[in-house]
Amino acid sequence: MNTSDFLQVRGIKKSYDGTQALKGVDFSSKAGEVHAVVGENGAGKSTLMKILAGAIQPDSGEIILAGNPVRPRSPHFAFLLGIRTVYQEFSLIAHLSVTENILMGQMPTGRFKWWIDWPGARRRAQELLESVGFTAIDVRATTSRLSVSHQQMVEIAKAVATKPRILILDEPSAVLSQKELRRLFALIRRLKQESVLVLYISHRLDEVFEIADRITVLKDGETVGTVIPRETTENELIKMMVGRPLEAIYPKRRKQPGDQLLEVNNLSKPGEFQNVSFSVARGEILGIFGLVGSGRTAVARCIFGAEQPTSGEIQIDGKLIKLKSPNDSVKAQIALLTEDRKRDGLIMSCSVCDNVGLATMDRVSRWTLLNRRQQKELVQAKVQEMSIRPPEINRLVRTLSGGNQQKVALAKWLLARARLLILDEPTRGVDVATKVEIYHLIGELADTEVGIILISSELPEILGLSNRVLVMREGRIVGEFSKAQAGEESLLACATGVDTWMEGSAQTLNSE
Amino acid sequence: MSSTSKKAGGKWSGVKSRFRLADYGFMVAFLILLLIATTMTDVFFTQRNLSNLFRQIVTNGLLSFGMLIVILSGGIDLSIGPIVALTGIMAAGLQAGMWFPAAMLIALAVGMTVGAVNGVLIARFRLQPFIVTLATMGAIRGIVYVYSETPQVPADPAFRTLLGGGFIGPVPVPALILLAFFPLVWIFLNRTTIGRSIVAIGGNEEAVRLAGINVKAHIILAYVVSGFFAGVAGVLLASRLGIAQPSVGVGYELDAIAAVVIGGGILGGGGGGALGTMGGVLALGLIDNLLNLFNVQSYYQQILKGLIILFAVLARRKE
Numbered sequence: 095m096n097t098s099d100f101l102q103v104r105g106i107k108k109s110y111d112g113t114q115a116l117k118g119v120d121f122s123s124k125a126g127e128v129h130a131v132v133g134e135n136g137a138g139k140s141t142l143m144k145i146l147a148g149a150i151q152p153d154s155g156e157i158i159l160a161g162n163p164v165r166p167r168s169p170h171f172a173f174l175l176g177i178r179t180v181y182q183e184f185s186l187i188a189h190l191s192v193t194e195n196i197l198m199g200q201m202p203t204g205r206f207k208w209w210i211d212w213p214g215a216r217r218r219a220q221e222l223l224e225s226v227g228f229t230a231i232d233v234r235a236t237t238s239r240l241s242v243s244h245q246q247m248v249e250i251a252k253a254v255a256t257k258p259r260i261l262i263l264d265e266p267s268a269v270l271s272q273k274e275l276r277r278l279f280a281l282i283r284r285l286k287q288e289s290v291l292v293l294y295i296s297h298r299l300d301e302v303f304e305i306a307d308r309i310t311v312l313k314d315g316e317t318v319g320t321v322i323p324r325e326t327t328e329n330e331l332i333k334m335m336v337g338r339p340l341e342a343i344y345p346k347r348r349k350q351p352g353d354q355l356l357e358v359n360n361l362s363k364p365g366e367f368q369n370v371s372f373s374v375a376r377g378e379i380l381g382i383f384g385l386v387g388s389g390r391t392a393v394a395r396c397i398f399g400a401e402q403p404t405s406g407e408i409q410i411d412g413k414l415i416k417l418k419s420p421n422d423s424v425k426a427q428i429a430l431l432t433e434d435r436k437r438d439g440l441i442m443s444c445s446v447c448d449n450v451g452l453a454t455m456d457r458v459s460r461w462t463l464l465n466r467r468q469q470k471e472l473v474q475a476k477v478q479e480m481s482i483r484p485p486e487i488n489r490l491v492r493t494l495s496g497g498n499q500q501k502v503a504l505a506k507w508l509l510a511r512a513r514l515l516i517l518d519e520p521t522r523g524v525d526v527a528t529k530v531e532i533y534h535l536i537g538e539l540a541d542t543e544v545g546i547i548l549i550s551s552e553l554p555e556i557l558g559l560s561n562r563v564l565v566m567r568e569g570r571i572v573g574e575f576s577k578a579q580a581g582e583e584s585l586l587a588c589a590t591g592v593d594t595w596m597e598g599s600a601q602t603l604n605s606e
Numbered sequence: 607m608s609s610t611s612k613k614a615g616g617k618w619s620g621v622k623s624r625f626r627l628a629d630y631g632f633m634v635a636f637l638i639l640l641l642i643a644t645t646m647t648d649v650f651f652t653q654r655n656l657s658n659l660f661r662q663i664v665t666n667g668l669l670s671f672g673m674l675i676v677i678l679s680g681g682i683d684l685s686i687g688p689i690v691a692l693t694g695i696m697a698a699g700l701q702a703g704m705w706f707p708a709a710m711l712i713a714l715a716v717g718m719t720v721g722a723v724n725g726v727l728i729a730r731f732r733l734q735p736f737i738v739t740l741a742t743m744g745a746i747r748g749i750v751y752v753y754s755e756t757p758q759v760p761a762d763p764a765f766r767t768l769l770g771g772g773f774i775g776p777v778p779v780p781a782l783i784l785l786a787f788f789p790l791v792w793i794f795l796n797r798t799t800i801g802r803s804i805v806a807i808g809g810n811e812e813a814v815r816l817a818g819i820n821v822k823a824h825i826i827l828a829y830v831v832s833g834f835f836a837g838v839a840g841v842l843l844a845s846r847l848g849i850a851q852p853s854v855g856v857g858y859e860l861d862a863i864a865a866v867v868i869g870g871g872i873l874g875g876g877g878g879g880a881l882g883t884m885g886g887v888l889a890l891g892l893i894d895n896l897l898n899l900f901n902v903q904s905y906y907q908q909i910l911k912g913l914i915i916l917f918a919v920l921a922r923r924k925e
Contacts, residue, residue, distance in 0.1 A: 400816055424818025438816055441809035443876035452806060453817040455799040462798045506817065 100125040100291055101260060106155035108141055113495040115141040116152070117315040123308070125259075126289035128282060130306035132297060134335050134529070138315040139295045140182065143262050146293070147179035148172030159260075176259030180249050180266060188238035193219040195237050196252045222255045223248075227277045242269045242387065250278065254285070261285060262293045267301055268551075269386050272590055279305055297552075299328045313337055314525065332554075343530050344558035345537025351378035351561055354412070355545040356514055358397065361406030366392035367569035370406070374514065374545040379536065381560030382549045383585050389569035390549045391433055394516045397547075398430040399423040410514070424453055429512035431503055433519045433549075439503040440491050447473045447487040449502050453510040476505045480535065497528025504532070508539075515539065516547045521555060533559060553582050565589050636914070637885065640892045647899050653776055655895070660781035661770075661846060663891035665690070665839045666861045667784045667884070670869075671791045672835030673862040674883045678795070679828040680808040680875035681735035685724060686836040686862060688746035690855035693717045693840030695750060697765075698758040698850035706762040714837040720746060721833020725826030743859070750852045758850045770846030780842045787835075792880040804828050808875020864911065865890055868918040889914070 099122035108116040116138045123129040133139050144150045146157065148166030156163050159175060166172035172179075186195045193212075194201065196219045204211040219233040228247040237245060246269050253261060263282075267275050282292050282305060296302050302309055303323045311318040311334040318334045336343065356374040361367070367389035374380045384390045395401040397408060399417030407414055410426060417423045420430075432439040440449055450473045451458070458469040470487060477485050482494075482501045491502055500520065507515060517536070521529045536559060540546050550556050556563055563580045565573035565588040573588040644650040669686050676683045693713040700709035720742060727738045760766065772779035795801040803824050806814045815821045839858075844850035863873075869886030871878030890911065897907045 398816070419818075419820075420816050421818045421820055430816060432813075432816060438810065438812035441806045441813055443809040444806055448802060448806060452802075452814065452819070455802060459799045462800050464797050464799055464802060466797060 099123060100127075100160055102158040103142075103146075104156050104158070106142065106145060106157070107153045108138075108145065108150065109153060115315055116145075118155070118317070119312065119315070120317050121310040121320055123291050123293070125291050126286050127307045128286060128292045128294055128305050130294045130296060130302040130309045131312060132295075132299065132302055132309055132331065132335060133312035134297065134525075137312040137335070137525075139312055140264055141315075142312070143179060143181075143264050143293065143295060146172065146260070147177055147262060149179075173256075176257070177262065178253035178256065178258035178260070179262040180246075180253050180264060182264045182268065184245055184249055186237050186245055186249060186252075188236075190237060191233065192223075192231060192235050192237055192240070192248055193233045195248055196222055196233070196255055198252065200256075223251050226251050226254050226281050243271060243274055246270060247274065247277075250281070254281070258285075258290055260291045260293065262295070264295045265297070266294075267296060267298060275301070299331055303328065311335055314527075343533060345534045347537055347541060347561075349377050349541045349543075351375035352543060355410065356397070356547075357409040357412075359407045359409070361393065361396060361403045361408070363392060363396060363401065363403045367566070370566075370571055372564055372571065372574075374547060376513075376543040376545055377540050378561045379540050379546045379548055379559050381556040381563040381580075382547060382566060383551070383553065383556045383563055384549075384566035384589050385551060388566040388589065390566050391518055392569075393566070394430060394518050394547065394549055397423075398428055398516055400430065424510060427511060427513040428516070429453075429507035429510060429514070430516045431507060431518060431520055433522065435499055435503045440499060442490070442492040444491060445488050446477065446482070446491055446494070446502055449491050450476060450487070450505045450509060453506050472509060473505075476509050480505055480508070481531070495525065495528075497524040497532075500524050500532065501528065504535070512544060514545045514547070516549070518549045519551070520548070521550075521552070553585060556580075556585070557582065567591055636889055636918075637892075640889065640896065643896050644892075647896070649899050650896070655899070657773075657776065657778050657781070659891060659895045660784075661778050662894065663887055664778075664780040664784045664846075665843055665858065666865060666890060667887045668787065668835045668839040668842070669858055669862040670865040670883050670887050671787060671880070672832030673859070674791070674866045674869075674871060674878055674880065675795070675804060675828050676735070676832045677863075677866050677871050677873060678808045678875055678878055679804045679825055680811060681728060681825065681828065682739065682863070682873065683721075683724065683829060683832045684736065684739040684859045685720060685742040685746055686832060686839075687855035687858040688743055688750060689717050689720050689833055689836035690840035690843060690858055691750045691850075691852055692720070692746055692753070693837040694844035694850040694854060695754055695758050695852055697841040698760040698844045699754055701761040701765065706760065706765040710765075710841050713841055714834060717833040717837025717840065718830050719833070721829040721831070721836075722826060724833070725829030728829065729822040729825035754852055757852065758844075760844065760848070760850070765845055766848050770842055770844075770848070780846060783838070783842065787838075788880060788884055795880055800824060800827065805875075861890065864915050867915060870922070886918075 102122040104120050106116050106119045107114070119138065119142055121129070131139050131142065141150070145152050146166065148169045148171050151167070157165065164175060166175060166177065193215050197215055202211045202214045202218060203209055216233050223229065223231055223233065228251060231240065231244050231248060237248065240248065246266065250263070250266065266278060270278060285292055294302065294306060306323055308320055308322055309331065310320045311331065313335055321331070353376055354373050355376045358373070359371050361370045370393055372380070382390050382393070392401060396403040399420050399422050408417065409415065415426060417426070436442065441452070447470055451469045454472070455464060455469070458465045458472065473487050477487055480501050482498050482505065491499055494502065504520070520536070521532055524532065536546060536548070548556065548559055557580055560580070561577055563575045563585065564571050565575070565585055567589055575584065649655055669690070672686060673683060693716060696716060697710050697713035700712055724739055724742055727733050728735050769779055774782060795805060803814060803819050804827070807821055807824055811821055840855070843854065865886035866878055866883050867873070867886070868889055869878065869882030869884070871883065893911060893914065894907060897910070
């Protein structure tokens with residue numbers, strides 16, 4: 095390995111709760127380079143970055159920075175080494191002002207040590223935001239009031255404010271608009287000239303190809319290889335990431351969609367989405383693609399009754415239904431697999447049995463007295479059928495891997511015999527192998543006449559599974575594509591509203 | 607089903623993953639230590655002392671059951687002390703005009719009503735449990751004094767001889783009542799859909815709501831149950847003492863919280879159970895009893911109790 099490399103990572107291993115997240119990662123980077131780290135969800139990208147940032151400790155392996163072996167024992171130590179990290183989950187303090195967040199730990203003081211020089215602080219924060227090209231943000235604003243993309247920019251400004259030697263960006267584009275992404279790229283190019291090493295984590299290959307000097311691919315916690323963008327193609331990179339040809343990942347469907355199951359007419363919720371109309375047939379997988387903030391999750395929550403739309407109607411089997419709460423929808427056999435299983439999908443402190451059986455307690459009880467044995471048998475059968483590992487139903491959900499947790503969340507709804515299943519980002523934070531299992535499960539469900547709404551920001555997933563795809567942007571449905579019409583470029587162009595990417599293959603339906 | 611050996615293996619690892627040693631180890635060690643201490647005084651194993659001990663833990667035991675259910679739901683109930691005073695004074699005072707069981711039932715209904723008010727404010731209006739019950743704690747204490755500034759003496763002697771002063775065999779009636787509620791609470795929390803839902807709500811309220819369960823109703827119910835237990839404790843206390851003081855019950859909520867926490871409960875939900883709480887109640891009761899037998903001043907008792915709570919929490923700390 096070249097000794098002139100600024101950062102070298104060798105044989106890093108890390109396991110959590112019995113799952114081996116990193117099985118030996120090696121890569122090296124030069125100063126003034128943009129080094130992208132790509133891989134599927136669960137490949138270990140975020141774990142690797144957390145290790146570099148000192149947030150977690152590796153089980154073994156070494157990190158060599160400018161020729162010296164280092165071990166970032168804590169985030170503070172990593173900070174002293176010049177490593178700055180912008181995480182996917184924000185580390186901003188929501189109820190403090192933008193100024194305080196940017197200058198956290200280094201607020202300028204006046205004559206006395208404990209006296210904050212507020213005007214000076216605001217000026218400094220403003221300068222820092224301007225220096226990174228983000229001028230639209232009010233430094234006096236309470237951080238929680240900012241949009242998610244502005245919060246992301248504050249986070250980046252905060253990282254850059256303190257002269258980094260290594261800047262780690264973990265999926266920075268997930269919440270940024272195209273325009274904001276351009277600004278970020280301009281900033282990254284400037285940092286490169288200041289010989290900062292930028293580690294850019296992403297699963298969006300188009301971005302990676304644009305900004306990166308080198309790309310390291312991780313798969314299942316191991317380095318597959320490091321490539322130079324102009325010497326490879328997206329397809330080759332995907333093959334490296336997934337480790338097998340794409341076709342085998344998605345299930346072969348045995349049946350065609352049947353009669354109409356769900357019809358949504360002019361559903362609106364101001365501030366979230368407007369005039370959303372569509373239908374789902376039995377056995378159909380309807381993909382809904384859109385960027386974060388396009389309103390897709392709010393639509394899902396309204397159809398499930400978790401939120402109330404202000405107008406519009408929902409019909410099931412041609413009958414108008416009113417869903418006042420999730421209670422009503424569970425009775426109508428509608429299910430929602432939520433976007434964030436930790437936040438609102440699972441009870442981490444409870445067992446697999448309690449979680450899987452949560453929505454079906456009525457079926458195994460009489461006069462509220464639970465028949466625990468009957469419940470356990472039902473759950474055990476489901477756990478075996480879905481090969482949840484380990485197959486121990488008394489285990490706390492907290493101790494399972496992300497993929498198995500997701501299966502538990504899904505098992506709850508399969509046990510409830512859902513007729514309409516709304517899946518919001520069903521494979522987020524799930525390892526590749528489990529991902530494929532979930533895809534095949536979705537396919538099998540559709541073949542048993544369950545209607546499925548698949549919401550995802552992962553294009554390959556949408557394209558590989560859906561019978562039909564809707565595209566949402568800014569709270570509206572802006573396009574409908576049949577399986578034959580849908581392609582990566584056409585969907586992305588439609589979702590972002592950038593016409594230059596249009597290849598003319600799809601018709602765009604602009605709702606009024 | 608699978609073969610016996612595999613089943614046994616699965617069962618054990620399941621038990622292991624459910625009961626971490628750290629959750630109960632401290633309490634077990636502590637109880638053993640106390641039992642050793644009991645052998646150092648010959649007064650401890652006298653019938654008189656034991657029945658005293660059991661009568662003393664009844665109040666905290668009942669209150670802790672209610673507190674446990676509320677804590678499991680993710681809340682806290684600070685208002686139980688004044689409910690003890692209110693229900694006690696009503697059960698005693700109302701006997702002037704009616705048969706004593708009727709007075710008791712009215713007192714219990716009042717306790718549950720206060721719980722329902724707490725629950726509605728917390729679940730329906732989404733207020734913080736700490737603040738709501740802090741407010742009702744003050745308000746109910748005021749109501750107690752408005753109702754009667756002077757202690758009330760129950761009119762019917764049977765109220766005292768049957769309940770607080772009664773014995774079945776060598777066991778005091780209040781202790782039997784506590785022991786009868788213990789399995790009921792366990793069954794409620796482990797074998798009913800309502801109990802499981804409450805435990806789940808404390809773990810993740812939104813996930814439970816999205817599973818189609820009426821979260822508000824369950825939260826309200828948890829506070830009603832807490833109010834009920836405070837009512838039972840209040841009535842029994844008035845019956846045992848033979849007089850109902852308006853000033854009784856100050857700081858009772860803290861003892862109940864302590865018992866739940868020592869027994870593996872986690873404030874905010876996500877841990878705790880009937881068995882552990884019963885252990886916590888016994889542990890606290892034993893300390894008081896033993897220190898009394900050893901003639902330790904009550905100030906030192908307080909210090910020791912505080913330290914024990916801290917150690918219980920430290921022992922369970924993750925990592």
